[in-house]
Amino acid sequence: MSRAALRLSLLLLAALGHASAGTEHDQEHGGEDPPHSQEKDRDQWGVDYPDCAGTAQSPINIDTTKTIFSPQLRPIQLSGYSLPANEKLKLRNNGHTVLLELPESLAITGGYAQQYRAMQLHLHWGSPSGPGSEHTVNGRRFAVEIHVVHYNTKYDSFKEAMVHSDGLAVLGAFLEVGPRENPYYQEIIQHLYKIQREGEAVLVPGFNIAGLLPANLKFYFHYNGSLTTPPCYQTVKWTVFNQTMLLSRDQMSTLVKTLKNDDNKPLQNNYRLAQDLHGRRVLASFQTTFFLAKHVPSGRDGSDAEDNSSSSFHAGDVLAVLFGLLFAITALSFLVYIYKHRSRNARLDLLTKSKVIYTAATAENTA
Template identity: 50%
Template structure:
């Protein structure tokens, strides 16, 4: 039996490494991924639709500290059109603190939609998608030698998810990537990008985030990712978004289709818990806190009503006593006369 299990595992890894053809739509689209990549049909897949009224507030979640992100260094970075996304290599001098192990950066990439169509991000918040999403991929360097090895192990990877929305001005940090897209219009084309401050790709405030266990959002969909999705969003201009939507192609041919709508649909949460580092906007209290607050208000109202009742009763008794005293005094006076 163990030989059969081992054989299946070898076949699975070999199929993944062979780079079987897959797309987001059509006969090789995401609905068919599990046929070639079994883990894509697992019960802990990503992305997900984060329902803020169902997350669990965890005040003990430590804040993430990106280290080395703001130190560009001197080495150029490789920008690559791999047919599925635009991917930027990152040096291992970038790493994360605030997790149980040291996770060093490997690469970042983007997901986006199609011009004129809503959506583009992979993660959603309360059923609403953003126009794009940035993923920064890290691997557990304390336990594994490289990204490929870590990707097949539980929590071998840590990925930062940044939802992107359209703002009024051009984002200089994202322009370091977007301005080079014309150089890699077709699949497998690469170019060099001068080093820049990667920290500026992230939202200004990193303290508010969601955390859950999930998977790679593309085949082979290994369920090895510790996800951190920030609540605050990054902004790019409409021009930058349209450049992202209109420049890249998914194959090597000149007349190939645009590389657009490269996002996976939200996957079932199943029995997983999504944690939040903050109390939710729109409902400043968790469900338990709301229940406790409601009970406290009810008890307070009852106490107030009881206090009013006893005060009113006391005043009424005092007034009644004064009335009896007046009557008694009046009777005595009449008798004496």
């Protein structure tokens, strides 16, 4: 019985320890990063591009205690994203990011009120010493963020669309380090050494571009924002997916270290800091209330079962927390019971002892 109690207490302690470790980890990722080379320029963007100083800018920090659950936000549907290898795509180092040009056959056909055609995708990353996603969730910055940029099919071109309030749709998702190489991202990362300098480009074989986005396209945040680089037009309907994807440590290192910027320095920390919401509302396609879960990284196929069992903030997590609470309450009641039991025993012992002493004393007296 005492062994069971010990095990329960140990489990409880372990759970508490894990929770506090998680908090520390999040703080480490959420703290503002040291200034980097491009940050000074970022402060000046508003001078040449007035929109960059506007009130509907991106990226933002997504505070999941303030997001509004909107059941009418349907799963994002993609079409034409699987490209044959004989369709060549241009991969380019533009001095700010690595950018993959996409054919117009790729489109968002569900989840948005209108249809959007793909234009290009690119990545934002940090440095060997820190993460570099643009959006943050509850203050936490992720290692990498992908943006797939689309424009409304009702406009003739991206250029025309980008100046209209319903012109653009960007799909964003986070990447973290995981145990395995990501084969979809490898289709990009394996070519980076050929485009180390600004302006260099290479043609790469087509692949399933949807593999660069999470498998779960149901759970996402949605808000109205902007391009995160000049001209910062406030014409983007943002979708930021809740499920994160994984890259191997080697892939992450190659991505962060290979490219050079326009100063021929390492192209790193190419992210903009979170912008003020100015009263904007952030919608969520799922319930985020009740508790704050950790963003659980996930792979995309069944083989990753052990590390992608679910994405964050699921019903499963709610159950897990409920069970955790129940467990904690049970364990606590058990400890209280043990404590009470012990003190009763102690009182009994005391009583027994005093009786013994009394008896003995009486015996002596009578003797």
